[in-house]
Amino acid sequence: MFRDFxxxxxxxxxxxxxxxxxxxxxxxxxxxxxxxxxxxxNLTEGLTQREIDGMTRQLERISTQFNKYHKIS
Numbered sequence: 894m895f896r897d898f899x900x901x902x903x904x905x906x907x908x909x910x911x912x913x914x915x916x917x918x919x920x921x922x923x924x925x926x927x928x929x930x931x932x933x934x935n936l937t938e939g940l941t942q943r944e945i946d947g948m949t950r951q952l953e954r955i956s957t958q959f960n961k962y963h964k965i966s
Contacts, residue, residue, distance in 0.1 A: 914963070
């Protein structure tokens with residue numbers, strides 16, 4: 894057991910789930926600003942707005958499902 898950011902005790906497993914949830918949420922919101930390491934191009938390069946919106950919805954859905962499965966509020 895160790896303390897989380899609120900000072901409460903939590904397990905390593907629970908804290909890892911919470912951090913993963915936070916990362917998924919952040920990525921779903923900010924993925925359009927990410928750059929491909931190999932080409933240096935924006936990840937949205939060559940995609941239509943419809944494709945970008947679809948990808949964003951899918952990432953948000955994955956984040957939501959992760960939270961439901963692991964019972965993270």
